[in-house]
Amino acid sequence: MTIRLERASKRYGNVTVVQDLDLEIVDGEFFTLLGASGSGKTTTLRLIAGLERLDAGRISLGGKLVNDPAAGVFAPPEQRGLGMVFQSYALWPHLTVGGNLALGLEERRMPRAEIAAKIAAAMTQVGLPDLAHRYPHELSGGQQQRVALARALVAEPRIMLLDEPLSNVDAAVREQVRTEIRALQRRLGITAILVTHDQVEAMSVSDRIGIMNEGRIVQVDRPDALYHRPRSAFVATFLGNANLLRGEATGDSVRVGEAAIQVAQPVAKGPATLMLRPECVAFGAGPNAFAAQIREATLMGSLTRYDVHVPALGRDLRIEEASVGAPRQGEVSIMLPPDRLVPLAE
Amino acid sequence: MKRRSVLGLLAATATLPLTSFAARADDSLDQLHGQAKKEGAVVMYTSVPTFLLDRWKELFEKQYPGVPVTYFRSGTGKVLARIESERRAHQVGGDVVWMADPTTFAGLVANKALISYQPPEWNKITLAKEPHGFYTAGRVLVGVLLVNKKLLPEPPKSFADLTKPEYKGKIAIASPLVSGSTNIIDGILWKDPAFGWNYFEALKKNDVLVLNDVPDVARSVASGERAAGISLTMYKYQPEFKDSPMEIVFPTEGTVLVPSPLGILAGSPHPAAAKLFYRFLLSPPAQAVLSEAGIYPARGDVLPPAGLPALKDVKSLLPDPEWIIAHQRENTARWRQTFGG
């Protein structure tokens, strides 16, 4: 089911938490809202859920307008037919797992047998077929998480909202559940929106990611495109580490410090910033090669991280290289591959 | 005996209204019973203890079937407040009213809340009859000394004795602010120049214990907390005191009589039943119920409580309700000042 937000805005008092947000999420897509806390991503999700009301703009789900303050339209959450997993899981402590799943179905006056069948199906889907009679507090954190997922899915919604669902599970379980959620979403063919501040999580499951900052979406793209072709310094640094080289573009090269750095594609004249991922810097000779001194080498496991000083650029760069043998030391030559240098919007 | 009277309501003794319903001598009990059955009920407003009410209700309903008795029983003040508010709203709900405190009826008479009625039983009453027939005493509470014979082989014989040094720390009295009968007893003593407030100040100097109510004085004397006190005859007749070392002493100055007034409300919903019940309450069987409980009947021809002399054979003191009403505010304030509340 397609989700569309047009110029959506939300204020709390004087603080605008979501501003003029335009977004279209297509049917069957796994979309992630990624941002730091306070960036407005959870509010956006809650606006879609109907837990918050827009101050301006419109939201439609599957082509149906659900919120438009100008037209006085607001469909409350219970009429939007969504599933949602909360960060806290929000499992009702007074009900068993089965009761948690059944509550919404009972509200729809569904026959008992049908409810039981749906509960069994949902619990099987999340891999906990035998726990329906337990109370939430009797379950482990990972189990509670799956129950929350089952509850979100039991009514077979076409849209599933996930609000930081994995932030309370152990690192080991997190990766597994993440994969399962993704698989489940594909199998059911539903639209999913995930809210997270974890870039790895976002990149590993999403079809597309929207990066949020101060109530706005700064870039929407496929994960690989976001990582390798960020359009702004904010996106570049938010997704992983980045070396940012600020200088003056002269056409086919950019002057940084004393050096002229060649780029693969032309850059408009004037002040320019080039982004280069640490793992893209190479040791050795070639185009854009510079002498450098290693200031610090840190073995991080599969990678070794170097902080090197490049006199020609008048600054330090960070480099990551697959760990082989003892870390490099002393004077080295480094190379900035022209096709890996990404010009950023100023 | 509780005292919660609303003196504000007692619009102090005004001149008596002489427009009264004359009693018709030809009201025979049978006729009244017939009319009462049509009226279907009789309602008493009262502050008299329930164990007496229950006994009368039982006797009356047996003697006059078809006229069930209901009563509104509460503290004096609340009963008077109800009568007054109903009278103002012209919705009188009670037929017969019987209070413990003789000072309470002057206001009712002044407000024309009562009818005058003098049935044949009227003539058998020996005291405290309102001269125009608006009310009569229905029973007499008798204020006496209670003494613990075990503690005091030589008990006090008079009110005056209680201030003697030998009884220092041994006397209990009740508070006139709580106990209506004590208010009457003290009213006689306050008014009497031989006693007055000097007497109470002497009692205070003698380390008297001021309990809330008269039954507590009986408890105090019987249990040995104090050796003697001012209270009523009736407690000696209650089970928990019957065999106690507590005895009754009639003070030499005279025994205080506290008549409880009984009357019929004007504009009552069951006028015939009211008269019937009124006459029943003054009849020998109903009056005998009082004697059994250690209370003196108002009728001279019914035997007094077992073991006690007839009232006409003892020296007695009768209260002056008008004086008590007129001096109430002053006496209450004085009491609070003297005994602290």
Place this chain on the structure above:
Amino acid sequence: MAEGIVRRLLSTFGFIAVAVVTAVIFLFVSIYPYIELLRTSLSDDAGRLTGANWTGAFAAQYLLLTPLLHSMSVGIGTALTATALGALLAWFSVRTDLPGARAVLPFVAIPHIIPGFQLASAWVLIFTRGGLWDTMLLGRAPVPPYGGIAIWLVLTLHLYIFSFMASAGVLSTLDSSLEEAARVAGLRPWRVLARVTLPLMVPAMLSGLLLCFAYAMEEFGAPSLLGAPTGYSTLTTSIYELATTPPLSFGSASVLSIVLGAVAVLVLIGNLRLAARTRIAMISGKASGRGKFALGRWRWPLTAVVWIFLLATSFGPLAALALTSFLDTWGHGYGPGNWTLARHAALISNPELAQAVLNTFGMAVIAAAAATLVGVVTAYGHIRLRARWAAAMDRISFLSFATPGLVIGVALTLAFGGGLINLYGTYAILVIAYIVRFSGIAVRSVSTDLARIGPDLEAAGRIAGLPPARVIARITLPIAREGIVAGFLLAFINCVKEISATSLLVSQGHETLAYEAYLRFQEGNYTQGSAVSLWMIALSLAITALAARRGGKESREILT
């Protein structure tokens, strides 16, 4: 059950409709009476504006100043001794190796669960001449049976639980490393106690002190039975007298009520402020691996003293009431030869008492259910909707709870004793008094629980397809059930024990069990009074125990 009623109401009529009706009625009955109270204090008998009631009260020393002085003396004395006693016992029970320390709480609670007037009656029965003490040949009683000192001691026993709970709360969450650090720094155990532990307890003790002061000032039952015999009048007994004995003086009664109410309310507001500050400054950290203070060679003597005290102050009053209820004839001692079951038999066959039991249950159930409704509406409006009307209800319910029962009684008499809304002599006016007086308890209890429920739980209900009212009914209220049930039971138990407002508003046919007991003690009928009291206390203890069990974590609060 209370929760069920509230749920059904909300499901049927929706939250807004129920909230509006509840709020309007509650605010009316809780505010209007005080307007009447103020008006009466400024009016003469004919209703004309006058300051005479105030000037008169201040001019006649016996009217206002003496009772005020007595109330303050009792309040301050009780606060000091109760605080010291409570803190000491709390320390023994939480921080020392005193045997049986964990079992202390119920024994601290019993003299509080027994209403003040019953504790006072037991006091008289034990310590008066010819009472249990000297009948049992223990010699002259060590304490006076009546008067200011008796009131002070009785109220100390009745109220020290507040200080005990406050101190025990701090002591059990106190990070023991704070004390260990002092030991390492070279302080001997007793010095640690004086320099570290005690100073940390000060805010809690101060809070207990204020609570004890306010409740001692408010108490009516104990001073009315113990004060009068020696002329020790307090504000409460004076108000009662002015409002019930002729010549009635509601003008003066309202002046005294305003003075008493103002003192009590101000002190309790002060305590609330203090408690809020204390909680912020509270020492975090878990009570882990604590070193208990070793009493050493004092251990067994202190054990004996503490336990004799606890057993004497909890079972002593009960035993005194029980023995008196079995007493056959006064003046022949309390031995088995003078025992009878006649009093209890008389109670069982007494239709007035059967009526009183019915009244007590009926009024307490209705009032507690209404208080619970007020609690739910207020807590939900206040915490979830952040509505201003709910904040006002929260505040007013607290103020009403802080207001002495006698003051509420006078105010309601003035407001509904005639005029437009005449509820004089009705069942309803007692129920209203209980609702006004005890809604604050339910509000606090429900609020505590509601504040702990994350808003996500309700959001999840909306997502699952439940409209708002259904979310309240199916999710919020069931989760807040413990708080709601505890609030209901607490309000219920307080209604059962209430006599101060009751004594002014009660009318024939509407007596409660507590009032029947009080009346008997007041007129000196100790045998029947004791019998009624025993049954009532048994009922109170049973319900309190039930509430403590149902209340779970809050069980400690329930006892106070």
